[in-house]
Amino acid sequence: GESVGLHLPTLSVQEGDNSIINCAYSNSASDYFIWYKQESGKGPQFIIDIRSNMDKRQGQRVTVLLNKTVKHLSLQIAATQPGDSAVYFCAECTTSGSRLTFGEGTQLTVNP
Amino acid sequence: DSGVTQTPKHLITATGQRVTLRCSPRSGDLSVYWYQQSLDQGLQFLIQYYNGEERAKGNILERFSAQQFPDLHSELNLSSLELGDSALYFCASSVGWEEGRYGYTFGSGTRLTVV
Numbered sequence: 001g002e003s004v005g006l007h008l009p010t011l012s013v014q015e016g017d018n019s020i021i022n023c024a025y026s027n028s029a030s031d032y033f034i035w036y037k038q039e040s041g042k043g044p045q046f047i048i049d050i051r052s053n054m055d056k057r058q059g060q061r062v063t064v065l066l067n068k069t070v071k072h073l074s075l076q077i078a079a080t081q082p083g084d085s086a087v088y089f090c091a092e093c094t095t096s097g098s099r100l101t102f103g104e105g106t107q108l109t110v111n112p
Numbered sequence: 113d114s115g116v117t118q119t120p121k122h123l124i125t126a127t128g129q130r131v132t133l134r135c136s137p138r139s140g141d142l143s144v145y146w147y148q149q150s151l152d153q154g155l156q157f158l159i160q161y162y163n164g165e166e167r168a169k170g171n172i173l174e175r176f177s178a179q180q181f182p183d184l185h186s187e188l189n190l191s192s193l194e195l196g197d198s199a200l201y202f203c204a205s206s207v208g209w210e211e212g213r214y215g216y217t218f219g220s221g222t223r224l225t226v227v
Contacts, residue, residue, distance in 0.1 A: 034215055043114065043202050043218035044155070089155070099168065100216065102155040 012109045019080045021106045023073040023090035030092040035064060035075045038105070039086045047075070047088075077108075085110045115139065116205050116219035124225045130191040133222045137184055137205030143167065144186040145216065146178055149200040161186055162208075193226045200224075 013019050025033075031052035036044035050057045050064045050073075057064050063076040073090050087105040115138035125131055137144050146158040157170035161180035172178075175193075180186045190197060200223050204216040 032215075036218075041221075041223075043116075043204075043220045044216075045114070046215060046217065049215060099157060099170070104154045 009104070010107045010109070012111060013080050015080060015082060015110055015112050017080055019075075019077040019084070019108060019110075021075045021077075021088045021108065023075075023103055025071050025073060025090070025092045025103075027092065027094075027101075028068075028071060029094050032093055033064070033066060033073050034091045034100070035062075035073075036089045036091065036102075037084075037086045038089065044089060080108075080110050082110045082112060084108060114217050114219060116141075116203060116217050118201075118203050118219035118222050120222060121220070122223050122225075124227060125193060127193055127195060127226055129193050129226075130189065131193065131224065133188040133190070133201050133203075133224075135186045135188070135203030135205075135219060137186070137203075138217055141205035141207055141217070142184065143206040143208060144180055144184070145204040145206070146172075146186070146188050147202040147204065149202060149221075150198075155202070158188070190224070195226050198224055198226045 034049040035047040037047050038044045048059045048062050048064050050066050055066055061078045065074045077084055085108055087107050089105045090103045091100050093100040117136040119134045123131055135144055142163045145160045148156045148158055158172040159178050160168040164180050175191050178188045200221045202218050202221045204218045206216050
């Protein structure tokens, strides 16, 4: 069935390094993708989104890359800080109104 | 503060009991979504309401039900509770019914513990 998965369940980086969190999706019809950040005990928080007519989108310290050919999505966090420690989820759907499907999440740990 | 309000934040109850979780969406949002997040699972979609009507159903148990009221707040009712129902329950809201156009805003969740 349709699913969104993540390559790594955990990622540990040093403070100041760049982080890359990956996501693979299986529904080739998906044209809208979102990254969420969930800190311990809190609800998922929107980070950045991208639509399929784009390959790259940048926010503040974050960049999302979309490779439709291999159905791969990545979130890059520049100069990772301790406050970036959280679980990161990718989610995908179609703009025609399909269910927003969440991946299983990657736990990012930033070491001081 | 995301603008989506969920109460209570924590709930401890015994097996077999019934509880009601409440969600107030962001001002202007018409859609409400309920999700369950267990320790060993990701976000599992339960149900969606749009402007008072049920819009979509996910893996929601028959012991669970929900509704959205005229003021757009929503309640999730969980009955005959089992230990396995212990989880975080999130509510999210959106302007429209098409997530692909608007995305979600999540509340901070209700942590349910069944003992």
